[in-house]
Amino acid sequence: MVKKFFSRCYIGIILLFLYAPIAILIVLSFNASKSRAKWGGFTLKWYQELFHNEDIMAALSTTLIIAITSALIATLLGTAAAIAMNSMKKTPRTILLAITNIPMLNADIVTGISLMLIFVALNFTLGFTSVLLAHITFNIPYVILSVMPKLKQLNAHTFEAAQDLGASPVYAFFKVILPDIFPGVLSGFFLAFTMSLDDFVITHFTKGPEINTLSTKIYTEVRKGIKPEIYALSTLMFVTVLLLLIFINRRKADKNTLIRKV
Amino acid sequence: MTVTEKDDHNLKQNKEKKSEHGLQFSRGNQVKWLSFPYLIWMIGFILIPLIMIVYYGLTNGENSFTTANISIIADPINRDALLLALELSIVSTIICLILAYPLAIILNNTKLKSNSFIVLIIILPMWMNFLLRTIAWQNILERTGVLNTILEFLHLPTLNIINTPAAIVLGMVYNFLPFMVLPIYNVLIKIDKDVVNAARDLGANTGQTFRKIILPLSLPGVVSGITMVFVPSLTTFVISTILGGSKIVLIGNVIEQQFRLGNWNTGSGLSLVLMVFILFSMAVISKYDKEGEGSNVW
Numbered sequence A: 001m002v003k004k005f006f007s008r009c010y011i012g013i014i015l016l017f018l019y020a021p022i023a024i025l026i027v028l029s030f031n032a033s034k035s036r037a038k039w040g041g042f043t044l045k046w047y048q049e050l051f052h053n054e055d056i057m058a059a060l061s062t063t064l065i066i067a068i069t070s071a072l073i074a075t076l077l078g079t080a081a082a083i084a085m086n087s088m089k090k091t092p093r094t095i096l097l098a099i100t101n102i103p104m105l106n107a108d109i110v111t112g113i114s115l116m117l118i119f120v121a122l123n124f125t126l127g128f129t130s131v132l133l134a135h136i137t138f139n140i141p142y143v144i145l146s147v148m149p150k151l152k153q154l155n156a157h158t159f160e161a162a163q164d165l166g167a168s169p170v171y172a173f174f175k176v177i178l179p180d181i182f183p184g185v186l187s188g189f190f191l192a193f194t195m196s197l198d199d200f201v202i203t204h205f206t207k208g209p210e211i212n213t214l215s216t217k218i219y220t221e222v223r224k225g226i227k228p229e230i231y232a233l234s235t236l237m238f239v240t241v242l243l244l245l246i247f248i249n250r251r252k253a254d255k256n257t258l259i260r261k262v
Numbered sequence B: 001m002t003v004t005e006k007d008d009h010n011l012k013q014n015k016e017k018k019s020e021h022g023l024q025f026s027r028g029n030q031v032k033w034l035s036f037p038y039l040i041w042m043i044g045f046i047l048i049p050l051i052m053i054v055y056y057g058l059t060n061g062e063n064s065f066t067t068a069n070i071s072i073i074a075d076p077i078n079r080d081a082l083l084l085a086l087e088l089s090i091v092s093t094i095i096c097l098i099l100a101y102p103l104a105i106i107l108n109n110t111k112l113k114s115n116s117f118i119v120l121i122i123i124l125p126m127w128m129n130f131l132l133r134t135i136a137w138q139n140i141l142e143r144t145g146v147l148n149t150i151l152e153f154l155h156l157p158t159l160n161i162i163n164t165p166a167a168i169v170l171g172m173v174y175n176f177l178p179f180m181v182l183p184i185y186n187v188l189i190k191i192d193k194d195v196v197n198a199a200r201d202l203g204a205n206t207g208q209t210f211r212k213i214i215l216p217l218s219l220p221g222v223v224s225g226i227t228m229v230f231v232p233s234l235t236t237f238v239i240s241t242i243l244g245g246s247k248i249v250l251i252g253n254v255i256e257q258q259f260r261l262g263n264w265n266t267g268s269g270l271s272l273v274l275m276v277f278i279l280f281s282m283a284v285i286s287k288y289d290k291e292g293e294g295s296n297v298w
Helices: A002-029 A045-050 A054-086 A090-105 A108-121 A128-153 A156-164 A169-198 A201-206 A214-221 A228-261 B003-021 B032-057 B068-074 B076-109 B115-127 B130-141 B146-153 B165-188 B193-201 B206-235 B238-243 B251-260 B264-288
Strands: none
Touching (some): A002 B076, A002 B115, A002 B130, A054 A090, A054 A128, A054 A169, A054 A228, A054 B032, A090 A128, A090 B032, A090 B206, A108 A128, A108 A201, A108 B251, A108 B264, A128 A169, A128 A201, A156 A169, A169 B115, A214 B130, A228 B115, A228 B130, B032 B068, B032 B264, B068 B076, B068 B264, B076 B165, B076 B206, B076 B251, B115 B165, B130 B146, B130 B238, B165 B238, B193 B206, B206 B251, B238 B251, B251 B264
């Protein structure tokens, strides 16, 4: 029991460490004082002003469009690649996985710089498209690494059985393989979306002067002080995700109890 | 051959193979072409760009060969920035390991076996922007910040760690701790409970079971974790900018500054120096990742 108590305490301390800054940011979003350093009373002013701040709204929409598009394209390319890699012999598979690991293990700053150099060498204007291409590039590995384990667990005979029963390979894929690996595909998509949303360094080097994502917008404000509207926006985003996750977990739990009852 | 020709060619080959070997999914050839878009993408956006860094790093502005961009690392300012970055990233990696290993073991032992839930709790903070979370640490660590207010209230001596290397280490540990916890946790949940029980049956005590069974089996996760924390800590310029003030310069700051000033050749040369350390960690990880899976990372 003593051991259990210590375990609980330890988890508590780590969670406090991980979530304390988030609590601070949420508190700051209700702070009437414009300065980060002092508390000026409770207000909802920043939440109202947020929606009238065109700069922040533009950055938000750029961020979301890039995150969704890059996650979608990366999921398509990554899932296809994972299926192909799963059917390869050991040597080509190892080579492809090594390439997959490069952007995951390489430093963001090096990936960002290298992408900037190739865009400039190709006379490609840095802007929305270059950021999108960069995000797809660093997102694909997350999808592959999420889908691969699901493919390994797959029973190959079900695919053959479906075809023996007259299904075309494509039809059999959508009816037999895809449902089995779908959880992996989905978690790959969400991981890619999250990574894209949270990225700063690679965006910083590939964005050019014309556009801003939320991250790069925040970085330009680090020295002169963050606008309180940004705290309000991040609080809204965080709470949305939190509620979404609680909702999904509840539904999962409901499903489980339902299955047990049946 | 163009891409489509290649694809057609492969499809034809695959059709022939199909008739020979029957239909297979796991070892069949017919799905290999699915990797072509990915392969072309990775060559275009990963391999060639890396070659570009090598090219820029080894040439001057007039396209002639030079090693000046590399040897500039010996310049006292750059050398100190590299050494400090190495020191801080090694310290952060060790702290992360010390914090993460017990946490992974506790998480693995909890009755709550909802794997995805535990992973979510660790990943969830990423939904608050990384820069903002780091800025929030300014609020906590400042002279009149949250931490010092609490310490004063408890009549304890206040701390002065904002704009010091200690604050940067804290920022690194905070930002990269999940990357240490998740790989270790992922390896621990895969350890066969029967192996642990067998060791206990044969008379091993808790310490011996840990040393002889759990620790060796969890080593691949530890190695991935170390790489996942060490590389981003070594190369960061954001954490040092926000928590280190303007006086503390890491190698990441130097490189970022070179690119901001338009000295692409110098910046690339210094990046090449950094890549030596990155390649070294990759070599270590591939040694432990024998299956070539890479799945330890997530």
